[in-house]
Structure formats: C-alpha cells, structure tokens
Amino acid sequence: MAPEEIEKAVEAGMPQAVEDLKRLVAIPSVAFPGHPEVPVHEAAALTEELLRAAGLPHVERVAVEGSFPAVYGEAPAPPGAPTVLLYAHYDVQPAGDLALWKTAPFEPTQIDGALYGRGAADDKSGLITHVAALRAFQGRFPVGVKVIIEGQEEYAGERLEAFVEANPELVRADAIVVADCGNPRVGDPALTTSLRGMAAFTVEVRSLGESLHSGSFGGAAPDALAALMRMLTALHDDNGDIRVPGLNQGVFSGEGPSEEEFRATAGVLDGVSLVGSGSLADRLWASYAITVTGLDVPSVSGAINAVQAVARARVTIRIPPSGDTKTALDEVTGFLKQVAPWGVHVSFDDFTTGTGFRAEAGGPATAAIGRAMERAFGRAPREVGQGGSIPLVATLARRFPEAEILLYGAEDNDAAIHAPNERVDLAELRRVITAEALFLAEYAQTSA
Known part of the structure; x- marks a missing residue:
C-alpha cells in the first residue's frame, strides 16, 4: 500500500x-x-x-x-x-x-x-x-x-x-x-x-520494647519515628540532590522539558522551587532519584501522646540505565544504617527491583x-x-x-x-x- x-x-x-x-x-x-x-x-x-x-x-x-x-x-x-x-x-x-x-x-x-x-x-x-x-x-x-x-x-x-x-x-x-x-x-x-530502572524496599526502625507515654518518658526515650525521619531526610542535601555516595548524576543527550512546562505538568505550586541540580532531562531520565512513598506510623486522627517504639517507611529508588540495581540498593541501605542515630535497630525487607x-x-x-x-x-x-x-x-x-x-x-x-x-x-x-x-x-x- x-x-x-x-x-x-x-x-x-x-x-x-x-x-x-x-x-x-x-x-x-x-x-x-x-x-x-x-x-x-x-x-x-x-x-x-x-x-x-x-x-x-x-x-x-x-x-x-x-x-x-x-x-x-x-x-x-x-x-x-x-x-x-x-x-x-x-x-x-x-x-x-x-x-x-x-x-x-x-x-x-x-x-x-x-x-x-x-x-x-x-x-x-x-x-x-x-x-x-x-x-x-x-x-x-x-x-x-x-x-x-x-x-x-x-x-x-x-x-x-x-x-x-x-x-x-x-x-x-x-x-x-x-x-x-x-x-x-x-x-x-x-x-x-x-x-530508568527501579528498586524499592521497606526500612524498619526499632528503639523500644513498646511505645511509651510521652509525658513520662519523652525527652530521654529514643523515638523510633524521630530516628527514621532523621535518616530519611539525610538522603538529600538542602538543594534536593542525593547525598548517598556512589549515586552520581548522569547526563541525557536529548532535549528535556523547560522548567515552565515541567512546573505546569507537575502542578508545582507558586513559590515552590524544583529540587536537584543539572538539566531537567538529566534529573528525570539519566540520574538517580529517591522517594519515600509510604510511612507506617500512627495517623494524625488516631495519634496518642506516645514515644514510638517502631516506625517503617517504603523507599523507592529510580536508577538510570547506566546504573546497577543491586549496587544502588546496597548503597542506599548502607547509608541509612550509617546515619541511623542513637544506636536504633534498623532492618530492611520487601525488596522489589526492575532493570532500566x-x-x-x-x-x-x-x-x-x-x-x-x-x-x-x-x-x-x-x-x-x-x-x-x-x-x-x-x-x-x-x-x-x-x-x-x-x-x-x-x-x-x-x-x-x-x-x-x-x-x-x-x-x-x-x-x-x-x-x-x-x-x-x-x-x-x-x-x-
């Protein structure tokens, strides 16, 4: 034809x-x-x-x-x-x-x-x-x-x-x-x-045998949720770039979206800046990204005055085609153990991977x-x-x-x-x- x-x-x-x-x-x-x-x-x-x-x-x-x-x-x-x-x-x-x-x-x-x-x-x-x-x-x-x-x-x-x-x-x-x-x-x-490939896992932090009354024990008892929050925020610097050693930024040779296009598509609110450095194409398609996609902690509506004994989070890593899934998992989980405060117990499970x-x-x-x-x-x-x-x-x-x-x-x-x-x-x-x-x-x- x-x-x-x-x-x-x-x-x-x-x-x-x-x-x-x-x-x-x-x-x-x-x-x-x-x-x-x-x-x-x-x-x-x-x-x-x-x-x-x-x-x-x-x-x-x-x-x-x-x-x-x-x-x-x-x-x-x-x-x-x-x-x-x-x-x-x-x-x-x-x-x-x-x-x-x-x-x-x-x-x-x-x-x-x-x-x-x-x-x-x-x-x-x-x-x-x-x-x-x-x-x-x-x-x-x-x-x-x-x-x-x-x-x-x-x-x-x-x-x-x-x-x-x-x-x-x-x-x-x-x-x-x-x-x-x-x-x-x-x-x-x-x-x-x-x-990009991907890897995901669940991280669990334990600090106490059971949750405790925050009035009686707060200020001295190690809070598992506070520890987990410190660990997760340590994954990025103030600019939003990844701090984990070995997860370096890549370069994409093609044309990416403009910042105006990306902000409109993503629905970024006025006055809120984008995160990370390098071109948008580099950040979106050729570099690592780490996102916390879920937290297991008491909800606001069900919260009680307690120091938490255990907290869990689901973490997803996006991996550029040049990266290795197992290496990325090892680097991120190792980093989280390294930055864990107060000697809290840290464990990982429920691993999922996909190649780029x-x-x-x-x-x-x-x-x-x-x-x-x-x-x-x-x-x-x-x-x-x-x-x-x-x-x-x-x-x-x-x-x-x-x-x-x-x-x-x-x-x-x-x-x-x-x-x-x-x-x-x-x-x-x-x-x-x-x-x-x-x-x-x-x-x-x-x-x-």
Missing part, C-alpha cells in the same frame, strides 16, 4: 477504533489483588476478538503462570520480509478516589476531542493503536506480525518476563514495538530511548519509524527518556540483543495516567496509529 492509501485507511477506520477503545475502557480490568477477576478475563476476551477482527489468522489466549492470560496473535512474514512484535497491556490501574473524577472512570466519556476513562491512555490506547494499524492492511500485512498483549502489567508485570524467558521463539522478532509510552505534548512526536533500558544506535527500524512519525505528525520525532520503568523491555533487550526496540504511544504528559481523569487525545491517537501503519510498510521496504 502507498502511504496515501494507508492514511486514508486509518482515517476511515477511526470511528471504529474509537468505539473499540470505548468498549475496552468500559471494562474495569484492574488486575490487582482484591479486585474482581471476571472483568480482567472479559478484557482478555475482547482483546482476542479485536485482534482476530484486525486480520491476524492466529490468535489465542496463553496462560502466564501466577497471572492473568496474555493474548497472542501472529501472521507469517511475506518472503524476505522482517517480523515485528507489537506489545501493549489490557489491564489498568485502580480508579482510586472516585470523588476526584469528573466523569465515571469506567464510563468512557468523549469531551472536546478526548476520551476520558481509566486506561483510555495507559494502555488501552496502545492496544487500539496496534489493532487499528493492522486493520488498515485488511489482512495483507507487509511484514510478519506478532502481537502479545499482557494482562497484568500494572501489578507484578515481571510474570510476563518469566513467560518470555521460557518461550523465546514465540516472541522473537527483528523489531519490537512497545506502545506503552508517549509524547511530551500533544502533537510533539517522540521516541523513548531511555528508561537504553536504546542502542538506531538501525533500519528506528529510521523507518522516524520517517513514519515525521509524515504522520508533520515533524520529526525527538528522543526522550522516561522516569518510569517497564521491566519487560530490559528482558526483551537482553534476550534479543539483535532486535531494535521502539517505544512510543498515544499518551502525553497531560494524559493523567495512574491519576483521576485519565484521558487520551483522539487526534493524537489517530496520528500514532497512522505512524505505526506507515512504519510497518516502510520497514518492509527498508529491509527488503
């Missing part, structure tokens, strides 16, 4: 793509413990239906040990053509506080050219990108196609990693497309070339998606990083070092993924679908 024919086919298919996305968003496919499992299986069934309707001759649900099923589809490559693996996930984050939503999270609502609802962007837009791009070819694909749609990425996605390790030939491809990223702004195309990713120098697939995006968006894509982790990407990169991995999608920084009022811009979705369809045709010619 010529590029003009592909563009017309995508445009003609957009009403169906939007309706398909609405059907997906209406299913509360939250694959977290404690949530109903039936809707997750319903989303898997609809995913299977959509991939079949896109023209793939072989589609099936495949069991993933300890997880919800993945949906797999494939079409053989024409003689001499490369094979492309397309990835997305059909599960979503929980809705959270319903009072913060302007529309019901699982009642897809179209407003001013955007579709609102949980998962509309992350990552059911990625699934629809693949479905609609494939549908444009009416079953006559220019490349070999493999599709794997995960069912539990938002919670314990490492289970698909084990599946890939056990079934490498099922997903082996010349190029791998991960449609679980996005652009800095609507209409501003980008390829994600860097992902940095794209290799571009090959024919990277060149093809660049040309496809430039035609679809009217401007060439730029390289960006992502502070979040996609553990599967590191597994794919390690298992298939010869494959090019392309990360993009219809999300943008204002899409409110993982937050109330998540939305996807439908014009952006059309451009991304167009780019993917153009890429499949372009890549076939490049590799011929």
Whole structure:
C-alpha cells in the first residue's frame, strides 16, 4: 500500500477504533489483588476478538503462570520480509478516589476531542493503536506480525518476563514495538530511548520494647519515628540532590522539558522551587532519584501522646540505565544504617527491583519509524527518556540483543495516567496509529 492509501485507511477506520477503545475502557480490568477477576478475563476476551477482527489468522489466549492470560496473535512474514512484535497491556490501574473524577472512570466519556476513562491512555490506547494499524492492511500485512498483549502489567508485570524467558521463539522478532509510552505534548512526536530502572524496599526502625507515654518518658526515650525521619531526610542535601555516595548524576543527550512546562505538568505550586541540580532531562531520565512513598506510623486522627517504639517507611529508588540495581540498593541501605542515630535497630525487607533500558544506535527500524512519525505528525520525532520503568523491555533487550526496540504511544504528559481523569487525545491517537501503519510498510521496504 502507498502511504496515501494507508492514511486514508486509518482515517476511515477511526470511528471504529474509537468505539473499540470505548468498549475496552468500559471494562474495569484492574488486575490487582482484591479486585474482581471476571472483568480482567472479559478484557482478555475482547482483546482476542479485536485482534482476530484486525486480520491476524492466529490468535489465542496463553496462560502466564501466577497471572492473568496474555493474548497472542501472529501472521507469517511475506518472503524476505522482517517480523515485528507489537506489545501493549489490557489491564489498568485502580480508579482510586472516585470523588476526584469528573466523569465515571469506567464510563468512557468523549469531551472536546478526548476520551476520558481509566486506561483510555495507559494502555488501552496502545492496544487500539496496534489493532487499528493492522486493520488498515485488511489482512495483507507487509511484514510478519506478532502481537502479545499482557494482562497484568500494572501489578507484578515481571510474570510476563518469566513467560518470555521460557518461550523465546514465540516472541522473537527483528523489531519490537512497545506502545506503552508517549509524547511530551500533544502533537510533539517522540521516541523513548531511555528508561530508568527501579528498586524499592521497606526500612524498619526499632528503639523500644513498646511505645511509651510521652509525658513520662519523652525527652530521654529514643523515638523510633524521630530516628527514621532523621535518616530519611539525610538522603538529600538542602538543594534536593542525593547525598548517598556512589549515586552520581548522569547526563541525557536529548532535549528535556523547560522548567515552565515541567512546573505546569507537575502542578508545582507558586513559590515552590524544583529540587536537584543539572538539566531537567538529566534529573528525570539519566540520574538517580529517591522517594519515600509510604510511612507506617500512627495517623494524625488516631495519634496518642506516645514515644514510638517502631516506625517503617517504603523507599523507592529510580536508577538510570547506566546504573546497577543491586549496587544502588546496597548503597542506599548502607547509608541509612550509617546515619541511623542513637544506636536504633534498623532492618530492611520487601525488596522489589526492575532493570532500566537504553536504546542502542538506531538501525533500519528506528529510521523507518522516524520517517513514519515525521509524515504522520508533520515533524520529526525527538528522543526522550522516561522516569518510569517497564521491566519487560530490559528482558526483551537482553534476550534479543539483535532486535531494535521502539517505544512510543498515544499518551502525553497531560494524559493523567495512574491519576483521576485519565484521558487520551483522539487526534493524537489517530496520528500514532497512522505512524505505526506507515512504519510497518516502510520497514518492509527498508529491509527488503
């Protein structure tokens, strides 16, 4: 198909793509413990239906040990053509506080050219990108196609990693497309070339056999909560830079957001400064970050006048692609032990890790998606990083070092993924679908 024919086919298919996305968003496919499992299986069934309707001759649900099923589809490559693996996930984050939503999270609502609802962007837009791009070819694909749609990425996605390790030939491809990223702004195309890894742990501080009356013992009894607070604040200096030895700042070669853009996107309050030093691209995509994500202490509403015997915190480390997860964990936990005051007892447990990713120098697939995006968006894509982790990407990169991995999608920084009022811009979705369809045709010619 010529590029003009592909563009017309995508445009003609957009009403169906939007309706398909609405059907997906209406299913509360939250694959977290404690949530109903039936809707997750319903989303898997609809995913299977959509991939079949896109023209793939072989589609099936495949069991993933300890997880919800993945949906797999494939079409053989024409003689001499490369094979492309397309990835997305059909599960979503929980809705959270319903009072913060302007529309019901699982009642897809179209407003001013955007579709609102949980998962509309992350990552059911990625699934629809693949479905609609494939549908444009009416079953006559220019490349070999493999599709794997995960069912539990938002919670314990490492289970698909084990599946890939056990079934490498099922997903082996010349190029791998991960449609679980996005652009800095609507209409501003980008390829994600860097992902930070992550590590998380729980730290516990004990100072007393049991909590004590603050009037009788305060002033001499060591307070576990006060000790933990001192330890956690020691992780950063007054400027917000990390004080842990060995966690050095990195450099990102691409263009990052301006401070004005970042402040607006992050909702930083007037008069509040940003933290850290170096460019925003360096801080967000190429350097370490340490965040305290939870505390186990008495709540304000339930507080009593007591010196605390025990306090716990959840700590997350974001790790640049050049960093090592185990080393970072050792450095941070060792530092916390070193700065612990008063000889309090410190222990660590509940470790979680995920490896980062940095794209290799571009090959024919990277060149093809660049040309496809430039035609679809009217401007060439730029390289960006992502502070979040996609553990599967590191597994794919390690298992298939010869494959090019392309990360993009219809999300943008204002899409409110993982937050109330998540939305996807439908014009952006059309451009991304167009780019993917153009890429499949372009890549076939490049590799011929």
